[in-house]
Amino acid sequence: MTIDEIRDNFALLDDWDDRYRYVIELGRTLDPMPDAEHSSANKVQGCASQVWLSKQLDRSDTGKPRLNYLGDSDAHIVRGLIAILLTLYSGHTPQQILATDAIAVFDEFGFREHLTPQRSNGLRAMVERIRSDAREALAAVS
Numbered sequence: 063m064t065i066d067e068i069r070d071n072f073a074l075l076d077d078w079d080d081r082y083r084y085v086i087e088l089g090r091t092l093d094p095m096p097d098a099e100h101s102s103a104n105k106v107q108g109c110a111s112q113v114w115l116s117k118q119l120d121r122s123d124t125g126k127p128r129l130n131y132l133g134d135s136d137a138h139i140v141r142g143l144i145a146i147l148l149t150l151y152s153g154h155t156p157q158q159i160l161a162t163d164a165i166a167v168f169d170e171f172g173f174r175e176h177l178t179p180q181r182s183n184g185l186r187a188m189v190e191r192i193r194s195d196a197r198e199a200l201a202a203v204s
């Protein structure tokens with residue numbers, strides 16, 4: 063699924079209960095995260111729920127490094143937010159990640175008005191974690 067497909071699906075849903083159900087469905091599409099990846103190193107700090115993001119740096123494709131992610135949470139809606147984030151970021155180069163404003167995309171979908179402050183903080187923590195990984199990957203190849 064692409065971010066444009068998610069955007070189109072959101073546009074079809076006027077009611078926020080339907081949008082939340084859709085977000086939960088997106089969370090069910092996440093690739094399973096192995097138990098070993100549910101580690102303290104992969105845990106995202108600043109989230110009210112339990113959130114893990116596991117990264118893998120892939121240098122095999124075009125010579126440009128790409129960051130691939132697995133994500134998981136103990137909260138259904140947060141799993142859906144992770145699915146949207148990974149659609150935006152996973153499989154992309156560090157430069158592409160740093161050039162993508164995920165918070166603006168979530169605002170476009172209307173999440174600013176419909177997420178609790180704790181979930182908004184957690185979302186920002188997840189975005190910052192991925193952006194930090196991208197900055198580290200760039201520094202490693204420089």
